[in-house]
Amino acid sequence: VNPAGGGLDRRQIQGLVASGFGQQKAADFLPLSIDDAPKVREWLAAFLERLTTSEERASKVKRCLAFSASGLVALGLSKETMEGFSKEFREGMFTPHRQRILGDLPESPSDPYGWAWGGPRNPPVDALLMIYAPVRAACNEVVAEEQGKLRGFTVQRTLSSVSLGGREHFGFMDGLSNPYVRGLHEDGWPDDELPAGELLLGYPDTSGAIPSSPAVPRAGAPRLPVCPTDPRQSDFGRNGTYLVFRQIEQDVPAFWKGVAHATAAAGLDPSQGPEIAAKLIGRQPDGTPLPAVAGPANRRGQQGLTFADDPVGLRCPVGAHIRRANPRDALVENPKQSRQIVRAHRILRRGRAYGRPGPADWYPPGLNVVADDDLPADPAAGEGARGLYFICMCTDLGRQFEFVQQTWMNNEKFGGLFNATDPLSSGRTPEGHFTVARTPVRLRLSGFPPATRTAGGAYLMLPSRSALEYLAGIAER
């Protein structure tokens, strides 16, 4: 069924789009290399039975599958079809220009040449198998089972996540504000509602147009939807989306020591460190926002945030992480216009933490990061490494994900700042400042080192179920 009128066919959409799988506390991500395409196609045909779609809610274990450009080429997509994918996806995450956009600068700690996986030194990530289970033990079992069934692939490594009760390793609640699509997600704050085309190929986006989508010849793909612009072609992209996967390593002691150091250097009492940290993020560790709440709560008790009544940043600093990531109504002077512009630069986040939580003495008193599930056997790939698997989805990598990274997060001049990058960004320069607006005189913090770095990553695509079916059947054409 291919419902008309822009309705969403949830059976076609992979489950991760509709849900972050909050009930599944354990997740493993397996970057894969394709060695033998025919075997992979065979495996794929069988795997489709186990693929989790957005329709299906009951199953305890969730499985999703993404491919990179190199993976799709290996499976036999033609050059013409590949040209229908976005430039960013085709080029991958580490061209010289893209390194400047994302902050993965040459010879910086985030340099792709130093990545643990992905990046120019490692085998290309052709595919990513994503497995979610309610608890760690179950996850390990399913992963072992899936590994046994894999054919034609080499598993590059297993990226195991941990559950920190919704927090990330610095101690703050994470993933609190996400956009939603009516009919796919539960309704949230009205400003967060997006047209489906911002998150799914094949539907109108904020501009009213259907984002460009790769096409395959109709003859070989009768079960894919017809391409809206050319009846001789099938739309390979519809109900799929682009998926960004970045391993962001977090140096927890560096973060909190940096905060303490900067607090002291500014002449404040060291006990004010947590207060300063909350200013960096824009939220208290428990998620309570610093910005004002806009209007009454909606029926689910959610409230929108507003920065427009705080142009100077007295409550929430202009450079705070949440204000950069989503400037809401304060990007330009006119709040309505601001919301309109911001809408075209939203992403759907599905990140997961990884690595053993740090000891309590790394954190200020009262703050503690603990796992609420068993840890994986090897809680982090590197020696004591921990961080975040940043995962997000969008239909236009350049306009959405990369724009946010470049123009908001890594932009030292964001919102009229002098030179300050996002306190959490892996592209941050060490000499950057952070300004906390105050009356009568602002506080300018400096001298805290970057506490995150990019340690791996890839641009992928989360195809629709029928697109995966098409890939499985390419040889039979």
Next chain:
Amino acid sequence: MEKDTAFETPGPVFRRARRADAPEENDAGEPPAMGGRFAMLTGQAPQPGQGAAPHWRRPSTLTAIAPLRPEAVKALRDRLTEMGRAVEDLPNFPVTALTTTHFFRLLVTDDHAEPRPELPPHLLLGTVYDGTLDEHLRDLTTVLGPALTEIFANCAGFAAGTDLAQFITRHVVPHKLLHIGAVRVSLRDIRQEAEMVAALQTFVDERMKAGAWRDATLSAVRQSCLRFVQSRPDLPQGARPRRPLLSRLLQAGALLRQVLLFLVPAAVISWALPWARQSLLHWAAAGLLVLLIVFVTGLLVIRFLELTEPDDVPKEQPDTADVEAQEDFQVQNQFTMLTPIRASWARRFAIGVMLWFGNHLSEHLWNRGKLVGVGTIHFARMLRPFGGRYMLFMSDYDGSWRRYLGDFLTVGAFAVVPIWAHLKGCPKTRFLYFTTPGFGERFLRFTRTNQVPSHFWYSAYKDFTMYDIMRAGRIREGLFSARTDQEIQKWLWEL
């Protein structure tokens, strides 16, 4: 108070005489810019020997376009590209020593994503400068002389012994639309004020750390800052000089003449109608009616063209590697685009009219740091080289290309789209203004396809945004003039 070159009263602007040896037409097929008195009327770039632009239109811009000898093109392009990789570290080309120059670009024009066989390659020099053109040319030839001569020696008609400044002058193409972000702010102002802001910030940091202002009144804080700046004679010791009344009057006069330029014909035509002669009110109404008829007719002609012209948006994603290789190294970027104007006299006429209006709107209305609501543009200019059949767009701006073009498609769309719609390959509009879904993506593809790399591009203040420059002016202003607590508080929040 220091004398500031950017605020001299206009003198040479009035000079009318054109140099006897000025050529009638240059190699780019353009009649030479009308300088002198007409420069005041149009705000266009002056010609040598004719002083500076009216000083509410400073800094000025210089664009020279000269045809290249075909055999020299490749080597020159490679040389400029190579130079462009180390802009500030070239011993033989010390651009950082230029004292009049805000922005400087040198490029070979044929580096499009798609080939342009009809347009032979040219060398393009584009600058933004303080003072008079003569002073600027002297600066260029003194500082960059031998190397710049060597580069221009690749041009057709540049023989041994040719005078560089004269050669450049002969190939000047006047701008049709100029936007200046920080009007009347010289390079020296920008550098001095930036230094003042940095020094003040450090001073404030130290005072705060020492807890010196714990119970200080707002006024005491400002006094303390003022004393600090006064102890540093290298920093500006007063607010930016006020603009002389004469200058304001002259600008008002220029505006009046510009308005009369279309009011007078309307008045004359409507006078021909007997009905209009009944009273002044009738005459005015008839005049407006004439203007309205002209406007509506023009719009209908354009609409007809929109319906009949082919949809020529580039189908393929262009190869943008060359252009991207130059982007996002600092907070500023540049944009250079050379595009044919749609091939009909109506389109050429319409874009001429719109550029004229845009130019004067920028002159009188968008002259406080923002162009059509976009506050990231240092300098933007549109020219019509090659017999008026092409549009050359050059811009020096802050932030990423995507953000810049994004602003054009949102905040500034009402003014940008109606001009660009006359260009070949621009996605279709309806009545120049209305667009259809997907316009943005096609517009981006169109601009990327027509962009040319600026092989060599230099900014004299690459780390400062427009916002920084405007704010530095406000900080300087506030330091010397904020009086009420409210004013002082607002001023302090800028620091």
